[in-house]
Amino acid sequence: MIGRALRAALLCAGALLTVRGTASAQAAYASPEVGWSEIRGLTVGGRIGRELVGGLDAVVQGLRHFPDEEGIVDPGATAERSSWQASANLTYAFDRDRAISPYVGVGGRYGRATLTVVSGGHRAGQIRSGFGVNLLGGVRLPRLPWTPWIELRGGEELWTLTGGVHLRFGGGLREGR
Secondary structure, rough: OOHHHHHHHHHHHHHHHOEEEEEOOOOEEEEEEEEEEOOOOOEEEEEEEEEEEEEEEEEEEEEEOOOOOOOOOOEEEEEEEEEEEEEEEEEOOOOOOOOOEEEEEEEEEEEEEEEEEEEEEEEEEEEEEEEEEOOOOOOOEOOOOEEEEEEEEEEEOOEEEEEEEEEEEEOOOOOOO
16 A cells, blocks of 8 residues: 555656646755644655646645554553555645745645554554645745745544655756755
8 A cells, every 4th residue: 555655646746846837936845844743643754746826836746644652551461553645636835936935835645654562462453544635834044045945734533743855956047046
């Protein structure tokens, strides 16, 4: 299942890089990201995006969560948890040229979380997976090198705060960037 989701995310990323539009300021970017989720813990991942028209961007993301396993089972038992998600989003930057450029977005995500508990030689597990809606908002600092950003994204019960830097490539680099 992870392989199919990864292939789909890479296919979407490749499609984003080939899209042509009418805006002269188009550029593609990649970004490592790191963050925190109250439910899922430490989060690392990456994103690939493409400026489309005006303030509109298309962005695909993949996140891997590293949940804290301590204290979720009794002594003598062990627990293993894992969690990841992939998403595709459209974002809108209100003004790309401001020193602090806020943006909002919406998209869809697919995620999977597993829990395995071993106690007294017995193993039990649970898997949750499915699609959900991503609501997101953040700010970019486009006048600094590599465009740092911070973002809050989620939906339903899972909210994640992440940040990173956009490393720009492709055509359309604007002055001052």
